[in-house]
Amino acid sequence: MNVISRGIKNALRSPLRTGAIVLMLAISIGLILSMLVARSSVEAKIASVKALSGTGIVITPAGVNGFAGGGDPLTADQVASITKTAHIASISSTLTDQMTTTDTNLTSSLQLGQFGRRQARSDTATSSTTTTATTDTSRPAPTPRIVVTGTTNPNSIASNGGTLTITSGATIDGSSSALVALVGSDLATKNNLTVGSTFTAYSQTITVAGIFTSGNTFQDSGLIMPLATVQSLTSQAGDVSSVTATVDSSDNVDATVASLKTTLGDKADITSQATQAANSVTSLQSISNLALAGVIGATVAGAVIVLLSMVMIVRERRREIGVIKAIGATNAKVIGQFITEALTLTIIGAAVGLVLGVLVSGPMTTSLVTSSQSSTASTTTAGGPAGFAGGARAAFGRGAQQISNNFTQVTAALTPQVFVSAIGITLIIAIVGSAIPAWFIARIRPAEVLRTE
């Protein structure tokens, strides 16, 4: 029998007390594990959100939102300076325009509806202030317009974040200036267009290269053409209404945004998806912080349990410690024996606690995330309908969809790292819990045994 075996034997000396200490420790360690699991799951989700949506930057002319607002489009020089900015891996530029019945022979597949009438009314009001002679009876019946998107990358229009779905024909080369178009499925149906059909736009004959579908009614009622074609047709050479830039690494997004703001000044509004993603994961971050506080709290509680238990045991066995020292035990041996005892109690508590933690961590993580999800859902609804924007909006739509999925995708993942952390914390509990009792032991003088005789 040596120090270790005596320590283990002593830990089991009083079954009732050992049971009580183990139970308290198990609850504490179970809580630590479940909090570590919750934190690990949430942190993993935050990291994946940032990695997925973190490298996009959208640059729009200052004051413009879709077809609303005012200001000048971005110029070719500005686009060139964006391209040259450090860390920007690629860009896609977009210029959008709206065709009325005078610009094209196509009929819009959209119903005017309340939103359309509101738009038409504001346009007419603007017109009447300049002509001052227009009356209600002479105003032409308002019709919905057809949105034309000129882009260097047709896939940037896809609302699902992937490749644009071409249902027939082929996609177009965004860098060309050919008179070709991808027609939205709704618009194609409305005007009986198929691949190879032609239609008139801006007094030019345009050939249908393909039909696309995006699942978005607004986009499926529009046209996509090469950027240069739209610039030429609308006499806006070099102008773009938005640029979506991709940064080489999510770590460089903030620096690139700062650099672009310096370059473009107040001529452009710059929004990074990383910022939006960061805002959207704030509630997840709160859960992560809460879980960390839980880990710290439970660790302190565990250490205090071991500490008080060992102080109680040392005080109770003061005489025994004196005897052992009197017959030749060194302080190191006696302290080693009591640390072993504390470790044994902690390890048994940890074993029970880990089982307990595995059982409760899943439901606990789900519970924490579900309560956070409900509060976030109400915020999203209050945001109102998104609309009227072009490709840039689609990019953010993808991000929002991704973010809304975060909460439901958090799973209680018990990784080896989490287990190692839990065991490490358990050892810290045992060592911290034994430190003060060890100091007490070192102070016990063997002479006290004789004094109490």
Place this chain on the structure above:
Amino acid sequence: MLVVKNLTKTFNTAGGKVAALENVTLTVETGQFASIIGKSGSGKSTLLSMLGALDVPTSGSIEVDDVDIAKLSSGKQTDYRARKIGFVFQHYNLIPNLSALQNVMLALEFGHMPAGKRKARATQLLSDVGLEPDEQLRKPSRLSGGQQQRVSIARALANHPAIILADEPTGNLDSETGQKIFDLLHRLSRSENTTILAVTHDMDIAGKTDVTFRLKDGKMTTI
């Protein structure tokens, strides 16, 4: 041989310094059975503490086989206790969750005996003090007072100590058992050539030892 010269121990109390021992001088030859008698508070236990290196004297020297144990470092004093001293307490002070055999083996562990040899040595010692094999495996709570004191004596003898210090070894036993324990100690002092210094109230026992010292108010008088 144990030689104590001018041993003084004072304690600081609220009422000032109190001398528990004052210029105590005594000599006990190797293999002698000596007893110390005195009233409560006369300084018997304090003297035993000094001799067992459990406490440090204020002044004076304690030489065991020509080594002044009062001047040893803390670590060496621990080693001295393990190898040179055996303690026998009035209340036996056995470790309650260890068997009689394990209690003796514990002392052998502290005396640095190789693990493989401890059990045989402990069994032999317990047989020498009269404990049956089945009794050797019992925990102290399942042994009588006399049996526990025998285990305590076996533990004290474990590492062939130069001195056995016994603090009221028969004080907790009936007179018949006390006599048997005394006889055992006496026999061992002869067979093992071990010096035994026993504190006792029992004048009958004190009268049968080789030499008796009387402590009164911290001062030593030879009878």
